[in-house]
Amino acid sequence: MTLVYVDNVHKAFGDLKVLKGINLSVAQGEVVAIIGRSGSGKSTLLRCLNQLEKHDSGQITIADKQLDAASMSPKELSENVGMVFQSFNLFPHKTVGENVCLAPLVVRGEEKAEVEKVAREVLEKVGLSDKYGAYPAQLSGGQQQRVAIARALAMRPKVMLCDEVTSALDPELVGEVLRVLEALAAEGMTLILVTHEMSFARDVADRVVFMHQGRIHEEGAPSELFSNPQTPELKQFISAVL
Amino acid sequence: MIEFTFWDILRNLLLATRWTIVLSLIAFVGGATVGLLLTFMRLSSNRWLQRLTSLYVDLFQGTPLLMQLFLIFFGAAAMGHPISAWLAASIALTLFTSAFLCDIWRGCLEAVAKGQWHASRVLGMNYFQTMRHVILPQALRLSIPPTVGFSVQVIKGTALASIIGFVELTKAGTMLNNATFEPFTIFALVALLYFALCYPLSCYARYLEKKLYDAGLR
Ligand SMILES: Nc1ncnc2c1ncn2[C@@H]1O[C@H](COP(=O)(O)OP(=O)(O)OP(=O)(O)O)[C@@H](O)[C@H]1O
Ligand SMILES: [Mg+2]
Numbered sequence: 001m002t003l004v005y006v007d008n009v010h011k012a013f014g015d016l017k018v019l020k021g022i023n024l025s026v027a028q029g030e031v032v033a034i035i036g037r038s039g040s041g042k043s044t045l046l047r048c049l050n051q052l053e054k055h056d057s058g059q060i061t062i063a064d065k066q067l068d069a070a071s072m073s074p075k076e077l078s079e080n081v082g083m084v085f086q087s088f089n090l091f092p093h094k095t096v097g098e099n100v101c102l103a104p105l106v107v108r109g110e111e112k113a114e115v116e117k118v119a120r121e122v123l124e125k126v127g128l129s130d131k132y133g134a135y136p137a138q139l140s141g142g143q144q145q146r147v148a149i150a151r152a153l154a155m156r157p158k159v160m161l162c163d164e165v166t167s168a169l170d171p172e173l174v175g176e177v178l179r180v181l182e183a184l185a186a187e188g189m190t191l192i193l194v195t196h197e198m199s200f201a202r203d204v205a206d207r208v209v210f211m212h213q214g215r216i217h218e219e220g221a222p223s224e225l226f227s228n229p230q231t232p233e234l235k236q237f238i239s240a241v242l
Numbered sequence: 243m244i245e246f247t248f249w250d251i252l253r254n255l256l257l258a259t260r261w262t263i264v265l266s267l268i269a270f271v272g273g274a275t276v277g278l279l280l281t282f283m284r285l286s287s288n289r290w291l292q293r294l295t296s297l298y299v300d301l302f303q304g305t306p307l308l309m310q311l312f313l314i315f316f317g318a319a320a321m322g323h324p325i326s327a328w329l330a331a332s333i334a335l336t337l338f339t340s341a342f343l344c345d346i347w348r349g350c351l352e353a354v355a356k357g358q359w360h361a362s363r364v365l366g367m368n369y370f371q372t373m374r375h376v377i378l379p380q381a382l383r384l385s386i387p388p389t390v391g392f393s394v395q396v397i398k399g400t401a402l403a404s405i406i407g408f409v410e411l412t413k414a415g416t417m418l419n420n421a422t423f424e425p426f427t428i429f430a431l432v433a434l435l436y437f438a439l440c441y442p443l444s445c446y447a448r449y450l451e452k453k454l455y456d457a458g459l460r
Contacts, residue, residue, distance in 0.1 A: 050364055078366025089361035093379050102375060103365035148361075155365060
């Protein structure tokens, strides 16, 4: 079943055309890794998927509902799409537990006891059940990013977007975050991740999408794509990053 | 001519210090109330409200407090509604303080990282929920040190009220000097009293700043 459907999406910032007709469909439970050079529009595509940026033309459909200007409230969007950022963006004045509970409480108006139970479950899932009362500043980068993942999970989104979620981390902390994502993928979570971790893309993704100059230049199963790139651009990209 | 001992001088100055404190408090409470209102006007999505507040802030930041005092005090009299030095000083200081506090607070709200807005939006929070639960609590903490720091400026600003005849610390000093001709003793004492009011506040602001820094909010 198709969960995310992107049809001929364009986006420009002023004169700069960043997305020039993106077509992509992602099935439920699929893990899609987006790779490509800096400036190719990867982040912009993700941000269009949750309307942090409004696309100029084309259609985006998530769980059979069309996203466009004003058609979906932030609340409704959050029921479908979760996002984890490169810079964590945890709420620094709130504890780990409060970070996770805030949105279910104020957006959904769920029962406090129930929300706290869910918070403990998702924190358990990311291996941080002992940090419930800690503040973000007391955690390592890897731990903070895992809290951010737990916070997104607590809203039970249908698809999770991850934009270079390990890029701000010290190398020794990257693994713990990738393992959490891998576990989510194994559980059947639909993931769309922009990543520079090629080995992760190869091992965990069902499909790899190579973006180049605002278009999807090449896509396919990771084994195919990495071992047998068809276009010179992808060949060059692969040789540059590996 | 009456003889003033050192203790007489000190006692009179201390009594006048009360009015400096009261005037400072009025300016601060009035200024904070109006300043808060202005901050929200500035944040509103209404273009005209935004422009109006910017104009207000620029006007009161861009003219000397002394001129504002004169305009209100003499202006009211010229228009046939003379007001007391008390009232004129309270109004002028409130307007002046509110303009600066509005600017300080708007800066603090904008200093909260953009990513906080994004994260909140993605979690489904609307503008008011984000303001209430995410932005305001952080901005509030950021605003305490500069706000306390600015209160020192307000205290010193009250000295200008002496020029329109309001008897606070500075005016009392001038009057005592006219009677005793001991400018050095008197103005040294006046300065010392201002210092005693301002220095603890400055220290407190610095302490708060450090605490914020330690809490990782900066
Ligand atoms: N809000 C914005 N306003 C103007 N230009 C923008 C904006 N956001 C992105 N851009 C520009 O759009 C282009 C694509 O940006 P985008 O962030 O999508 O690239 P990316 O593929 O994610 O790159 P990176 O690997 O560096 O993160 C860049 O040239 C960028 O400068
Ligand atoms: Mg990017």
